[in-house]
Amino acid sequence: MFTSLSDRLSATFKNLRGKGRLSEADVDATIREIRRALLDADVALPVVRAFTGAVRERALSDEVSQALNPSQQVVKIVNDELVGILGGQTRRIQFAKRPPTVIMLAGLQGAGKTTLAGKLAHWLTSEGHRPMLVACDLQRPNAVNQLQIVGERAGAFVYAPEPGNGVGDPVKVARDAIEVAKTKLHDIVIVDTAGRLGIDEELMRQAADIRAAVNPDEVLFVIDAMIGQDAVTTAQAFNEGVDFTGVVLSKLDGDARGGAALSVASVTGKPIMFASTGEGLTDFETFHPDRMASRILDMGDVLTLIEQA
Amino acid sequence: AKSNSTLGRGLLSLLSQDTLDEATWEEIEDTLLLADIGAGPSAELVDRLRERVRVLGTRDPGTVQALLREELLALVDPQMDRALNVDGEQKPAVILVVGVNGAGKTTTVGKIARVLVAEHRSVLLGAADTFRAAAAEQLATWGSRVGVETERAEQEGADPASVAYRAVERGVQEGTDVVLVDTAGRLQNKVGLMDQLGKVKRVAEKPLGGRPVDEVLLVLDATTGQNGMQQARVFAEAVNISGIVLTKLDGTAKGGIVVAVQRELGVPVKLVGLGEGADDLAPFDPEEFVDALLR
Numbered sequence A: 001m002f003t004s005l006s007d008r009l010s011a012t013f014k015n016l017r018g019k020g021r022l023s024e025a026d027v028d029a030t031i032r033e034i035r036r037a038l039l040d041a042d043v044a045l046p047v048v049r050a051f052t053g054a055v056r057e058r059a060l061s062d063e064v065s066q067a068l069n070p071s072q073q074v075v076k077i078v079n080d081e082l083v084g085i086l087g088g089q090t091r092r093i094q095f096a097k098r099p100p101t102v103i104m105l106a107g108l109q110g111a112g113k114t115t116l117a118g119k120l121a122h123w124l125t126s127e128g129h130r131p132m133l134v135a136c137d138l139q140r141p142n143a144v145n146q147l148q149i150v151g152e153r154a155g156a157f158v159y160a161p162e163p164g165n166g167v168g169d170p171v172k173v174a175r176d177a178i179e180v181a182k183t184k185l186h187d188i189v190i191v192d193t194a195g196r197l198g199i200d201e202e203l204m205r206q207a208a209d210i211r212a213a214v215n216p217d218e219v220l221f222v223i224d225a226m227i228g229q230d231a232v233t234t235a236q237a238f239n240e241g242v243d244f245t246g247v248v249l250s251k252l253d254g255d256a257r258g259g260a261a262l263s264v265a266s267v268t269g270k271p272i273m274f275a276s277t278g279e280g281l282t283d284f285e286t287f288h289p290d291r292m293a294s295r296i297l298d299m300g301d302v303l304t305l306i307e308q309a
Numbered sequence B: 001a002k003s004n005s006t007l008g009r010g011l012l013s014l015l016s017q018d019t020l021d022e023a024t025w026e027e028i029e030d031t032l033l034l035a036d037i038g039a040g041p042s043a044e045l046v047d048r049l050r051e052r053v054r055v056l057g058t059r060d061p062g063t064v065q066a067l068l069r070e071e072l073l074a075l076v077d078p079q080m081d082r083a084l085n086v087d088g089e090q091k092p093a094v095i096l097v098v099g100v101n102g103a104g105k106t107t108t109v110g111k112i113a114r115v116l117v118a119e120h121r122s123v124l125l126g127a128a129d130t131f132r133a134a135a136a137e138q139l140a141t142w143g144s145r146v147g148v149e150t151e152r153a154e155q156e157g158a159d160p161a162s163v164a165y166r167a168v169e170r171g172v173q174e175g176t177d178v179v180l181v182d183t184a185g186r187l188q189n190k191v192g193l194m195d196q197l198g199k200v201k202r203v204a205e206k207p208l209g210g211r212p213v214d215e216v217l218l219v220l221d222a223t224t225g226q227n228g229m230q231q232a233r234v235f236a237e238a239v240n241i242s243g244i245v246l247t248k249l250d251g252t253a254k255g256g257i258v259v260a261v262q263r264e265l266g267v268p269v270k271l272v273g274l275g276e277g278a279d280d281l282a283p284f285d286p287e288e289f290v291d292a293l294l295r
């Protein structure tokens, strides 16, 4: 395992202790450790750069040089900046004024869209809604069956008029679904789509067409917490392609540090709304920026360190 | 083609400048970082390169470029044997496919079956993912697509080890050339699921009379960042990985984490996934991989 940020910072801070003021060299040494920690946590390089730049500027300002304990102050700045980016605009699902509320899911292959569809349906049902799931992945083998099973488990109706496995037009299914929801009095429509690459122009256009056909209240971009540097390119491609309204970070039950959260939030400015934390129907929660900041930076230890500093 | 440099310049154009300055070295390191090579390994590589450049006394960017490629290629090690181990003395050869959720295991099983069938081998699939919704159906669809049968549980939630056992046993009885066993995705920090995987392997080996399975392929998604290392370590501990399949290389991710993974485990990347179709599988080519990293 890589040494944690707290290990590295404690080494740096040892030299700082008792000095009172931070020199520019002290700050730079600290910034180097923070940079390394962010990279190890898979925060994308351009984001690391912008982030450390902002931290450096604040660390050299009066707020730090006049603080009682400057090194402690630097760590606090890092944490604040991180939480700021991650949680700038946390918000809840936007419901349509006139039902049905339409939620579309999009993301790379295997990100966790179909599983999330079931989780959303289960959660919204428990909140008194009558969600309907729509099978618009007509590409991947048995994606339709998977959604049907997931829907059954969640106790939600699944609109799946096409068999999939290459047969059927997903844009038509999406469009028809809205009428079906209205006649069957479903107040929420959750549209599952096929996984696609950011660079696949044809499939990205299809996703945009699905979006146009259903005019969703929310487009959720589902991204795997294990993703590395590609998070930026992918988030930008989906942002341009389907103009998503919120982000869901999946597989957070793993041990990935999840730096992608920072990358995506920072390059798109879109809020991270939910965390997916398992394969079960209820493994799903509101996203917590402070917990994510600690996770990315190994901050649990860092905060103890502040107390010692 | 898309540029993969943050600054939109690309390493090659940078190295075609005529002086080597600090910015150039930084740009080299950036290229490696952006490919998910990892902060530690990238810094080491740049240091080694700097040392070689110093010793050689060169200031020629073309030479540096060649040296970088050479260093990376050495890390990837073109000498490794990357053939699938399916031609052992005893039949059937058994290949177990493992990895985290959504990495591309089931798809890879389908694609490998396609290749083996094209080589006129008889193949049987074992659907030992009894957990995920419609996982067995997905595998069976792949089976019928490439014209092979799938051994699967009667019902959802059955014991995956017993499905694996039955698939291998049937392979033994029928004299099948290769049995490919698909497993459920699992995150490596789930101890119970990793133990279960160990059991699947042990039980699958029973019909082989004490002989181990011939291949255990770890499927790694090319978009995976530094967590890929932890995946590799823990899966290797549980089931003794013999090869890596790097999937989704048709996207923008470079899959640089496999460089460290290969080195850590001492097992080669054998195959790469290049799409969702049956033919989108290729042998891993070290030179191509390195050139793509630097592009």
Ligand SMILES: Nc1nc2c(ncn2[C@@H]2O[C@H](COP(=O)(O)OP(=O)(O)OP(=O)(O)O)[C@@H](O)[C@H]2O)c(=O)[nH]1
Pocket (backbone or CB within 6 Å): A107, A108, A109, A110, A111, A112, A113, A114, A115, A116, A137, A140, A143, A193, A194, A195, A196, A250, A251, A252, A253, A254, A276, A277, A278, A279, A283, B101, B102, B132, B185, B187
């Ligand atoms: N551990 C864990 N597994 C998850 C989570 N979300 C999804 N999965 C698993 O990840 C795999 C892929 O999930 P899917 O929901 O099929 O992903 P998808 O985005 O619909 O995939 P495609 O439709 O093939 O693009 C499955 O094995 C899921 O059970 C999560 O939060 N944690």
Ligand SMILES: Nc1nc2c(ncn2[C@@H]2O[C@H](COP(=O)(O)OP(=O)(O)OP(=O)(O)O)[C@@H](O)[C@H]2O)c(=O)[nH]1
Pocket (backbone or CB within 6 Å): A109, A110, A140, A195, A197, B099, B100, B101, B102, B103, B104, B105, B106, B107, B108, B129, B132, B135, B183, B184, B185, B186, B219, B247, B248, B249, B250, B251, B272, B273, B274, B275, B276, B280
């Ligand atoms: N673009 C691309 N997509 C791929 C590749 N390999 C697999 N996929 C897609 O990735 C998604 C997940 O693939 P699966 O084969 O279901 O993955 P898995 O590891 O079996 O997933 P679980 O069993 O749920 O853990 C599907 O949408 C596949 O079509 C590849 O090489 N390139």
Ligand SMILES: [Mg+2]
Pocket (backbone or CB within 6 Å): A113, A114, A115, A137, A143, A192, A193, A194, A195
């Ligand atoms: Mg899906």
Ligand SMILES: [Mg+2]
Pocket (backbone or CB within 6 Å): B105, B106, B107, B129, B135, B182, B183, B184, B185
């Ligand atoms: Mg599978």
